[in-house]
Amino acid sequence: MNDVTIALHDVSKVYSKRAAVDTVDLELRQGERVALVGHNGAGKSTLIKLMLGLVRPTSGSVELLGANPADREAIRARSHVGYLPENVALQPTLTGQELLAFYARLKHQPVAKNAGLLERVGIAHAARSRVGTYSKGMRQRLALAQALIGEPRVLLLDEPTTGLDPVLRQTFYAIIRDLSLQGVTVLLSSHALTELEGQTERVVVMNQGRKVADGTLAELRRLARRPVRIRFTLHDDHVTLFPRLAGTALEWRRVSERTFEVACAEQKKVEVVRQFTDGTLALADVEILTPSLDEIYAHFLFAEAAE
Numbered sequence: 001m002n003d004v005t006i007a008l009h010d011v012s013k014v015y016s017k018r019a020a021v022d023t024v025d026l027e028l029r030q031g032e033r034v035a036l037v038g039h040n041g042a043g044k045s046t047l048i049k050l051m052l053g054l055v056r057p058t059s060g061s062v063e064l065l066g067a068n069p070a071d072r073e074a075i076r077a078r079s080h081v082g083y084l085p086e087n088v089a090l091q092p093t094l095t096g097q098e099l100l101a102f103y104a105r106l107k108h109q110p111v112a113k114n115a116g117l118l119e120r121v122g123i124a125h126a127a128r129s130r131v132g133t134y135s136k137g138m139r140q141r142l143a144l145a146q147a148l149i150g151e152p153r154v155l156l157l158d159e160p161t162t163g164l165d166p167v168l169r170q171t172f173y174a175i176i177r178d179l180s181l182q183g184v185t186v187l188l189s190s191h192a193l194t195e196l197e198g199q200t201e202r203v204v205v206m207n208q209g210r211k212v213a214d215g216t217l218a219e220l221r222r223l224a225r226r227p228v229r230i231r232f233t234l235h236d237d238h239v240t241l242f243p244r245l246a247g248t249a250l251e252w253r254r255v256s257e258r259t260f261e262v263a264c265a266e267q268k269k270v271e272v273v274r275q276f277t278d279g280t281l282a283l284a285d286v287e288i289l290t291p292s293l294d295e296i297y298a299h300f301l302f303a304e305a306a307e
Helices: 042-052 072-078 096-106 111-118 136-147 166-180 217-224 234-248 266-275 293-306
Strands: 004-015 018-029 033-037 061-064 082-086 153-157 185-190 203-205 210-215 228-234 251-252 259-264 285-291
Touching: 004 042, 004 185, 004 285, 018 210, 033 042, 033 166, 033 293, 042 082, 042 153, 042 185, 042 259, 061 072, 082 136, 082 293, 096 111, 096 136, 111 136, 136 153, 136 166, 153 285, 166 185, 203 293, 210 217, 210 293, 217 293, 228 266, 266 285, 285 293
Parallel strands: 033 185, 033 203, 082 153, 153 185
Antiparallel strands: 004 018, 004 061, 203 210, 228 259, 228 285, 251 259
16 A cells, blocks of 8 residues: 655746755655755745645645645645644634634535634633734634644644743643644644644754755764763762763763763764763763754755765
8 A cells, every 4th residue: 555645856946047945756655744944945834835736846746645736626625634824813802712613614524623623732721812912822723623624634834833832842842742643743833843743753854955864863864973961960979980981982071060971973973872871971961962863954054064
């Protein structure tokens, strides 16, 4: 059984001789949570518009649930897609309940299910309040509820956590995890790289319309060959033993009075930890700091610029 929900083959989109998307190949599968990252102008929003059929590619082909999303015949495929745009315009004079009912009717979905969606995103208490009285975070949650109408098989989210506080972000990502376990394909386009770590299974990096990296965070770390940093914190009475660390072939730096850090290759981290946890040093703590998504993203952008 083919579990590919979205497929782009050699896709380009050119505006006035400028390629917003440049020869991109990309497949998204059932149940995947994928982060689409890149700076402004990298091509993320255009890529999502191509997936939705809002624009047609200049060259190449796009498939959404087995159909060309820009064709009239794809109406059934598009009905299985939920979309949360970056800038959400919601009618302020309607209540949350009324607005969600409007979107449900547009999608030919039963209005009766909307109460459960409002409960799910945490704004059931404000269902009868006018949207104009909502905070930014509440409007964002209402927009997410709109995207969830009809139990979509594909969910495309553009900067979805804008306006959400840290607690609500965690609630949002819990919803996303549940959806992915149910087989929903989730694509999150975001600038908030740090918060995406651990929330998606795969990262696609865009730069100047091109896909410059694609893989799990572990795979991208290996490709980037960024060093792992290991921090050892010694008990007070063993701080004088630091010369033992400094005397090795590794490059150490002192982080604080009792904490020392060394950088090493990913494949060497276990060896380094074993070397200094043999009981000779009284360690108070050991911390392994892997390269962040920010660091990996910067690596691929610099590598692209150097070509």
